[in-house]
Amino acid sequence: MxxxxxxxxxxxxxxxxxxxxxxxxxxxxxxxxxxxxxxxxxxxxxxxxxxxxxxxxxxxxxxxxxxxxxxxxxxxxxxxxxxxxxxxxxxxxxxxxxxxxxxxxxxxxxxxxxxxxxxxxxxxxxxxxxxxxxxxxxxxxxxxxxxxxxxxxxxxxxxxxxxxxxxxxxxxxxxxxxxxxxxxxxxxxVDLERFKPDSSGNQEDDVIRLLVVGRVSAEKNVFGLMRAFRKVVDCFPGKDIQLDWYGDSFKETGAGVQGPDGLFVRALKMRAALGLEKRFHFFPPTVDIAAKYQQASALILASFYEGMPNVVCEAMASGLPVLMSDVGDARELVIDGKDGFVFDSNADDDIAAKIGDFVRLPVAEKRSLGEFSRMRAVEMFxxxxxxxxxxxxxxxxxxxx
Missing domain, CATH: 3.40.50.2000 (Glycogen Phosphorylase B;)
Structure with a gap:
């Protein structure tokens, strides 16, 4: 109209x-x-x-x-x-x-x-x-x-x-x-019918699949997360650990994103320098993001600042453990060891440590974290x-x- x-x-x-x-x-x-x-x-x-x-x-x-x-x-x-x-x-x-x-x-x-x-x-x-x-x-x-x-x-x-x-x-x-x-x-x-756990179970231990949903931008801490992820990969040489990032800013043009010195171009260069091309993946946004939550092992959000992250609400409703930085209402959303882990977004070592804490958990404990996430999402969202x-x-x- x-x-x-x-x-x-x-x-x-x-x-x-x-x-x-x-x-x-x-x-x-x-x-x-x-x-x-x-x-x-x-x-x-x-x-x-x-x-x-x-x-x-x-x-x-x-x-x-x-x-x-x-x-x-x-x-x-x-x-x-x-x-x-x-x-x-x-x-x-x-x-x-x-x-x-x-x-x-x-x-x-x-x-x-x-x-x-x-x-x-x-x-x-x-x-x-x-x-x-x-x-x-x-x-x-x-x-x-x-x-x-x-x-x-x-x-x-x-x-x-x-x-x-x-x-x-x-x-x-x-x-x-x-x-x-x-x-x-x-x-x-959150639409609790759309965002819900996969009834077949999504916590297989052969692949640890971390999910990021959001714009590829400076405040999302793409560089710090990439450095921390490299540390995690090095600490668990026998584990297949993957990170999938769904966001849209890297599709835009302009020096701020995709120009010669743009953030996304620099992120790709860092990924190559760290040898993460086969583990750290960028994807365009999808209308079927609910399915991506169901396929993931955990959500990770390493932002420097947030209000109430929509993706955290959706991930919790989908029965995912949440690994997030200590910003906004993080401490009200995530109870350490109960439905995920909270870390300092300014400390690569702390991000890596909390990812490592999650990776080490047995499958049953990972599933327990996800179930607690879903229960709290129903109460709050x-x-x-x-x-x-x-x-x-x-x-x-x-x-x-």
């Missing part, structure tokens, strides 16, 4: 000056704003939420401004409309989003990620006729919390601010104590809890006007 027809559908003739907003619990009209529909965790969560709200009978649309559309078919197949516009420079993008949001007849705008949050908040000034809920989905690198604190002032314009980890909630309210009554923590959701908490906030935001 083009921008014009989408706006016509959202803006009634006469602008509905006598329009009465739905009372608590009734159908709402929601516009979701984010950067794109790429295969990232934030996009997956927003699209899942849009579809879940749609199944409640709400009128939900998604607005994006960059052309990555990994999840577009998922939205369309589930009856959620999608408006994408591109070709704008940064300044004109602000005015275009402001025009769309201010001229659309919605009850609430819900934005995901930092830049869309600011765009939604700018669009709400100096006054609005709709509720506004913004959601911070990622953490901050150490030392950047203060440099990023200027963003919190825009949250004055929102009704609620959602974070997906208690760690990020603490950072945000420390930076801006005046936000404490607006901030809510809502953990990610159910879709009904997720959509219910967001629906309550969206309804409350629509009532605050």
């Amino acid at each position: 083009g921008a014009t027809s989408w706006l016509q559908a959202r803006i009634p003739f006469s602008r509905r000056r006598s329009y009465q907003r739905p009372r608590w619990g009734h159908t709402l009209k929601i516009t979701c704003l984010t950067e794109n529909l790429a295969s990232g965790g934030a996009q997956r969560q927003l699209c899942s939420l849009a579809v879940l709200l749609k199944t409640r009978g709400w009128d939900v649309s998604v607005l994006t401004y960059f052309p990555q559309n990994f999840f577009q078919s998922y939205l369309i197949d589930n009856g959620v409309s999608h408006l994408e516009f591109d070709g704008c420079n940064r300044l004109s993008r602000i005015f275009e989003i402001r025009r769309i949001l201010r001229n659309s007849d919605h009850d609430v705008v819900l934005s995901f990620l930092r830049t869309p949050n600011i765009l939604a908040e700018i669009s709400s000034f100096p006054g609005r006729k709709w509720g506004l809920v913004v959601s911070e989905r990622t953490g901050w690198p150490n030392g950047q919390e203060t440099r990023e604190s200027w963003r919190t002032w825009f949250h004055y314009l929102a009704d609620y601010v959602v974070v997906n980890s208690n760690k990020n909630r603490g950072i945000l309210t420390f930076q801006a104590p005046w936000l404490i009554k607006k901030v809510r923590t809502i953990y990610n959701s 159910g879709e009904e809890r997720f959509v219910g908490q967001f629906a309550d906030l969206l309804e409350a935001a629509s009532e605050r006007l």
Whole structure:
């Protein structure tokens, strides 16, 4: 649907000056704003939420401004409309989003990620006729919390601010104590029917298959993980240990990724120098990521910073042990020796040691870790809890006007 027809559908003739907003619990009209529909965790969560709200009978649309559309078919197949516009420079993008949001007849705008949050908040000034809920989905690198604190002032314009980890909630309210009554923590959701353990069992000991899901980027610590993995391979010469990385940034062009000095090119050079070409594999993103979880022995996430990693939630639901860095809510997600291991992402030796601890476990203990992961995922990441908490906030935001 083009921008014009989408706006016509959202803006009634006469602008509905006598329009009465739905009372608590009734159908709402929601516009979701984010950067794109790429295969990232934030996009997956927003699209899942849009579809879940749609199944409640709400009128939900998604607005994006960059052309990555990994999840577009998922939205369309589930009856959620999608408006994408591109070709704008940064300044004109602000005015275009402001025009769309201010001229659309919605009850609430819900934005995901930092830049869309600011765009939604700018669009709400100096006054609005709709509720506004913004959601911070990622953490901050150490030392950047203060440099990023200027963003919190825009949250004055929102009704609620959602974070997906208690760690990020603490950072945000420390930076801006005046936000404490607006901030809510809502953990990610997982489709527990789609992401579930392989009933045939996936913990064979002939191959240890570690799985990474995420962009090939500096904050994901690709170089540190590669060095640590080499140490593990050397420590277990008789073991077939493989690492499969599914992510999309290495498909892009530009010096930041694939140019002569790009991160992915440097990663390939390091892989060759370490002799890991037959063990450390890069793959493009896949729509059948659930099957990859079932085929893996464990998930590993070596990031320098995270909020609530979507891949950790999915892996736990799939019955995988999780090896992750001590970032975000890691200590609330992973109990050392119970459903995985936590390590220091800045210490290659510690990453290697925790991978080694997992490799040494007997098959039965590996399976026990996976079963405990699944049990905790069911408790923490159910879709009904997720959509219910967001629906309550969206309804409350629509009532605050």
